[in-house]
Amino acid sequence: MKLQEMAQLNNLEELVNIDEEVIAHNSRREYIKKAIEDERCIVAYNIKNQIVGFLLFDTHFFDCSFISLIIVRPTERRKGYATALIDYFINISPTRKIFSSTNKSNKSMQEVFKVNGFIESGFIENLDEGDPEIIYYRSR
Template sequence: MNNVVQANITDLDKVVYIDSEVIGNTSRRRIVKNAIDEKRCLIVKEMNDIVGFLIYDTHFFECSFISLIIVSPSKRRKGYASQLIDYMMSHSPTTKVFSSTNRSNERMKLVFEKKGFSQSGIIENLDEGDPEIIYYKTR
């Protein structure tokens, strides 16, 4: 059974491990810990094993902004990112929800489009030659 719940501090090491599988290091441990402490980190489980997470905040013009959606590489293409987004959309503290991904990230762009997000803008100069596409949806 798959489910999404709010992360708690006992989930920290597993969430950081999943993040490190993707980025190759544990440099975001403090970011993950702060999100868990502030109840802004969601996890998705397969059976009782954490397979992905989502972190958001409400500092983007007082709207929810999904800053990270990470799924363990061995668990991708099974709908876990979509489950995290669905949960976020139904529990968002704000009506407007934004997120972003690099123009080169075809998989994430497809997830956003499938989940009903619309493109809302582009930010240049974050990653050289790979603009960030902003996505938007209301609940």
């Protein structure tokens, strides 16, 4: 289907540009750079070999894998890239348990998690005023 691989530092500018398309600023540049350096960033390519999205993860969530960010270029959404990134990560996850989260208001990301076999595992209040964070879980 689509190609996914670990990001390289020469991908940084393109990933920051994609992130900026989504959140309208580049405040996560250093966060993305550190994830690339630590080999915790996966990129997805389209058939034209262009990067269309990325996934960041870590293992600091109670010693379990945590997908901290999935970003897909807005023009490339609903084409299976988020699922491809998640599938790739599940296959390389250093832990059996995998968690992630999204805001209660983010219905599209909730659907991505459900379609990919994640179940709700709890809520965190007070991160974003009036918009609780839903924690999702699945095992490898």
